[in-house]
Amino acid sequence: MLVRRKKWITQCAKLTASVALLATGLGFAMQADASKGLVAMSQSGMENEWRVVNTKEMEKAWKDAGYDFVWTNANQDPAKQLSDVQDLLARKPKVLIIEPVEYEPAAPVPALAKRAGVPLIVADRALPGTPGKDGYISLLTISYEDTGERVAKDVVAQLTKKNGKPEGKLLHVTGNTGAAPVLEEQKGLGSVFAKYPGIKLIAKCDGKYSREGGRKCTEDFLQSFPKGSIDGIVFDSDDEMIGGLTAIKAANRTDLKGYLWGKDGTADGLHAILDGWASYTVQTPPTFGAQAVKVFEQSQAGKPVPPVSYSDKKEFDAHTPEHRALIEQRLKELKAMGVGCC
Template identity: 85%
Template sequence: MLVRHMKGMRMACALAMGAASLIFSMQADASKGLVAMSQSGMENEWRVVNTKDMEKSWKDAGYDFVWTNANWDPAKQLSDVQDLLARKPKVLIVEPVEYEPAAPVPGMAKKAGVPLIVADRAMPGQPGKDGWISLLTISYEDTGVRVGQDVVAQMTKKNGKPEGKLLHVTGNTGAAPVLEEQKGLDSVFAKNPGIKFVAKCDGRYSREGGRKCTEDFLQSFPKGSIDGIVFDSDDEMIGGLTAIKAANRDDLKGYLWGKDGTADGLRAILDGWASYTVQTPPTFGALAVKVFNDSQAGKPVQPVVYSDKKEFDAHTPEHRALIEQRLKELKAMGVGCC
């Protein structure tokens, strides 16, 4: 009786294990395949939301998803890409650390026979060719134009004409958004030669970088010697604002410009410290899925797909109300950025 009972238990366990294996196999087979992503870094909330959005979009579409963090090291990103391609994903998504160092990526993907989608930042090459499906991005040059236009308007109000000496805390030197945004700024200031950047510093898109750059600036440029500071990100601006407040530099109040439309950046505008910020939406996931599906179906795909954005200031009561509404939206979403 005992032997028969033990045999029965072993058979039941084997059946259960077999059933579990079958279920696992069915789940694995249900996946449409693996999607791989090389993320440039995870230094701020924009990148966190960006990665989460990409992962959720692909998983909702039925794919497995894996990603790596290059930690802002171009050499590590190339190594990450090589490792990801070895896993033979259905598609590889890369958000480049810097423009030129990412040049080998399209060739690597083509050699591995893996379609490539580039997001956020550009890299050398032509989207839509050689297996590079598309570039999903924001027009950073347009962003630079918009920031520059607000700078001109505020300098004109402050000085009676479009004149002013500005400091510039840039993002990562050599990154495509930095280069393109600078083009936009330059195009506006070329028409307003009285406005000039007198110094710049690489804040690496981080709060700490923005704080350190601003501290150094304030030591070199005393009160009355500069008219404002342009930051390539709201995170840098908030870090810079910490230094400005610590140094009691109220002369800069209202003459700070950011980018990204983060909750803290919007609050800085409402508090009167910042003049303007423009969105840099981190949500490329749905676009990536659509571009890939259209490509696989033989449908036409635009080589460059731009994400929409909004700009924010408190120059009028109506604009201030839009910021307050946006802050409510961000709170409802449980995120502090975009």
């Protein structure tokens, strides 16, 4: 009798544990069901560290806000991005976020989202249409035209020091041809250089915002433009600049030392300035996640939303000891954050 009672107690204990485990599982299911819904993102690519941080920050912001999050990688292919968008819309997310590969090819996206009944937020690069009106809630971006103006002003200052007046021949390694930031940054560069006809951009090459692209473009440039024929190179990203610097060092083109300009404020870009190879870089913050959550939830609550929101940025150079100290401080901040960019 005692043996049977012990077996019965053991079986009850196992049953209780099973019920508890089931309840725990149901609890997890209830927590999952309690999600505010699915958020989908079409990322243009993951070709550099900026994009990696950009994607991770977007995912963290939405998950911290209580949403599930999925994303796709277009691998810099506009056609693939449209296919990705259609697949994501088929999942009926609460909101779709797109960071376009290129400006014009992304034009169908607002209509696709509207047809699917899914709100749309555009981040980083623009697409055709008016934010807040033509099928999307808002554009979260950086003023790339302002970035181009800032880069150009440093170019003017440094070439004036070098040549005694604002003149010189420059090469330009651009980002993805046709992408909104490239078009806008070129506009900013042009608006400043138009005031100094002695400064000319004599050749350009699409480096696709990548180190390898920057290296290849620069190698081709150096073969076409020997020492003494150019005064510097403008790169649309620090990754391109670092790739280009590899080619410059391999070719022993010390004539270009100090006359490279970048964009993004990456750790490697900052080190290139401290080492005397680069003159200047300006931040391109990759953090749009918190803005996206805020814009979406305000819109859903019927509150007014700014059609365009711009991120703040900082400039970096080593033209003075104080500016050099700012770079060193920024590198410490990046190391503490465990990231190498922005």
